[in-house]
Amino acid sequence: MPTNNKTYFLGIDGGGSKCKAIIVSEDNKVLGTGVSGPANPIHGFEQATHSITESALLALDDAKLDDVKLCDLVAGVGLAGVNLPVLFEQMSAWQHPFRAMFLTTDLLIACLGAHQGQDGAVMISGTGSCGFSYVDETPFIVGAHGFPHGDKGSGAWIGLQATKNVLLSLDGLIAPTSLSEDILNHTQAKDAVSLVEAIAGKPATYYAKLASYVFKRANEGDAIAKAIILEGAQYLSQVAKRLSQQNPPRISIIGGLSSFIVPWLEQDVQASLSEPVFPPEMGSVLFAQQQLANATH
Template sequence: MEYFLGVDGGGTHTRSLVVSEDLSVIGSGFAGPADILSMGKDSVRNNLVHAIEASLASVNISIEQIVSSCFGMPTYLDGVGTDEAINSLIKKVFPGLTVIVNDVQLALEASFPMKSGAIMLSGTGAMLMFRNASNEIHRIDGWGELAGDMGSGYYIGLKALQTAFKQFDGRIKNKKLLEAIMREIGVFDIREVINHSFNGSRKLVASLSKIVCSVANEEDAISKALLEDATNELLITIFAVKDLTDSLPIEIALSGGVFKCSYLRERVEKTILADKDLKLVNSEFDNIWGAIFLAISNVKDRRFLQDFIDKLRSLSAHHK
């Protein structure tokens, strides 16, 4: 029996999946973030090891039994100088045969296995990835908080924090968002966040987007405006994909924690549905399966992968 390992190292948490070739064995593990820019190499390595060991232990499999693996990592191939460090780190974590990709590609592979399509992922960061009929992959945004990630959780969270300080010093009279943020993070003075663990933490700043969504649902005009701004940025990214192909309509799926905010998601979906060049679809599989598909394709032919995906579809249908 051959086993495959898939690791989804996101900006919020890391997931690991161990799967046998016949899908009779499926083990999973979870750990903290794997963003090397915000966490540092040692923390990322520990989180990867913890997630992998947990998935192996859950099905009593040793790492030596893994024939191929795939790691989806934040910032990989982003051009920010982390690729060499990530390559070295993963070689220490898993010395066997592996493929490393940007974590957004896992969502693309899981949403559109072995076919064309676009995935708009908005979590801590934001990126659209598109594969055309010739199997060429293109990306839009995902350039980090200094140059991009427009409409991401970090984008919304940072604007929320800036708005809260405007409310604190009187530039904005409405203090509803300020009060909600202070209550959620447990401070009595918003100035405490300047020296708080929020300083330099993408994950914590991004977490404020959930507060914005919650306050927007209470009919707060300022929070609604922040979400509408993020919606517009996401739609700019989505519309740009139409310039990458003449094969229309383009199937597109939405993924990531930001789209759990119904106020934002409903507006994005409504706009996509009204565009004849775009076709909104649901992701076929959870993102972590994209890592398994890539691990398999690294050592097996397309026929083997297609048979595996068909088995997974049957298994998924049986459990619905």
């Protein structure tokens, strides 16, 4: 136990590619941060728990709190994948090393962080995409169906559309554009067969890396790139309007593509957006604080 009897909070944002951790004081000052590997339990319970623990240890080390150990931390843990009941139960049963652990979805912590623990809605456009609102303690999800069957307007979806269009151009069905050249150079492919070989079986993160080419060419006026971005942005605009029907006080867009996609959204949607206040890992801390307060009353 810390010699000063203070409570320290751990905030975890665990996704499919990395796990972010922060150590926060009682007055919400961030003392340390840490990043480790994937923490979506759908890809393995052992991997997820290892990443959570490792990122927490890294954050503790960064905070330089010599008298504080994992067993002293009140942890808020937001994870991708635990919207599936079987994974939520599995993670809830984990013999974790913390003083207490409050588990929830990555969507809820993103929303709580963006709106400082208050009601609101978020659109997420990163490797994947979805919409989520939390109003009057009622969660509401749009999308979140995963890649490749969902995640429209995400980096992975944009990259996949780019490769599909390049294949059409290589077959002589549509005219090639500058985007075609970018994708072929990136994949080191010379024809349709070698392109398919290069992209076959690749995960969402691979396709998401192609999105930067599409945005670059779209901004230069490339017809195919513009069509892809406009289709993705139109979908996200529809998501925003669906979320608005839940009457959230605020709506924000977060994720690695957010700053790139916003200018392509419908004007009224752009005007309705508020800047997110905190990142998702702070949302985990706010969630833990709320749950701890509820448990002690």
